[in-house]
């Protein structure tokens with residue numbers, strides 16, 4: 230295939246990455262959003278989300294005339310061969326995915342789609358959505374294709390341009406092949422299947438990752454109780470190629486805009502067909518238990534009670550490399566600490582906005598000021614490079630709780646502090 234004419238509806242991190250990367254692959258891409266201010270900023274090459282490489286691709290695409298940003302989906306799709314739906318599918322009231330944004334776009338563009346074009350779902354949508362969209366469109370001359378994304382926040386461009394696999398499913402095999410062809414230059418393994426299977430791949434993969442992390446967090450707890458070291462245990466496990474070395478780091482629990490929403494949605498999907506997915510419910514329950522164990526550890530470090538304790542938090546984002554606070558375990562820990570009467574001061578290199586109940590400061594050393602306990606919640610590498618002697622000099626207490634096993638315990642010890650990680654022997 231040569232150059233295709235593509236419309237991308239929604240310019241969040243999925244839509245913008247999809248649009249900019251498809252343009253980089255040589256396609257002509259029109260990105261649509263309802264937010265006029267955002268469209269104006271993007272048209273000027275200004276990218277507001279923290280995603281390495283994305284601003285450069287947007288600027289290149291604009292300069293090459295292969296990428297444009299517009300308000301108004303109907304005009305944008307009128308000449309398109311493929312229309313990617315990249316609008317949000319947040320968790321709805323019942324825990325399932327809320328499809329209102331997808332349905333609104335379909336209603337808006339339905340009769341403006343040119344004959345022969347493909348409507349492609351990119352956002353994570355419940356199994357059966359492609360079929361549902363086909364029903365809503367009610368057009369024999371338009372194919373609906375499921376093509377889930379597997380982009381991690383913070384490495385979305387690298388993930389898009391160097392994918393582990395491309396998954397494309399449709400009741401119309403020719404349309405599926407056409408969509409797969411858009412990515413041909415990437416040389417990735419491609420799974421061509423029906424729409425329901427493609428939709429399920431996304432949930433099955435994300436829920437498996439969540440399960441892997443809940444498992445590792447539970448193993449870390451076992452390590453603490455048995456006097457073992459989770460770093461050695463996961464290294465020993467990871468060499469087994471069937472397990473793999475990645476996604477084995479324990480932490481304060483998994484979060485972000487995808488895993489919590491997708492585990493919840495797959496539970497609802499399973500429920501809808503009468504399947505009790507006990508393994509997945511346990512995965513979610515274990516994540517809450519992990520958060521609670523972290524709180525208990527901080528309380529123990531503070532001498533048993535959190536009320537009136539001064540706690541300094543390093544990290545608020547759900548993982549390093551992003552400023553995203555959605556379903557952030559760090560934020561969840563922070564708000565429980567506040568609710569228990571702790572006096573919380575927090576710093577995150579990517580977060581400047583004020584947050585309820587706590588002081589957010591721009592200088593990491595200020596979180597140590599008169600702190601009884603300092604807690605690492607997000608694995609920003611710069612926290613490991615702090616001058617821990619200078620941190621210690623500011624603290625009232627002497628304990629660091631490192632929920633990411635990020636710091637070098639010897640450095641913390643040398644500063645006269647004690648170090649408590651997750652699943653590792655305490656150093657004092």
Ligand code: UGA
Pocket residue numbers: 353378379380381382383435438442475476477478479480481482483484485486487488547548549558
């Ligand atoms: C996740 C998946 O990894 C992507 O493949 C998927 O495309 C994306 O969701 C999505 O559905 O759009 P993301 O939410 O960006 O990506 O974040 P991850 O890097 O997967 O991290 C998820 C959570 O697990 C974070 O809270 C992170 O801190 C935690 N984590 C990750 C650990 O605690 N330990 C690890 O070893 C890895």
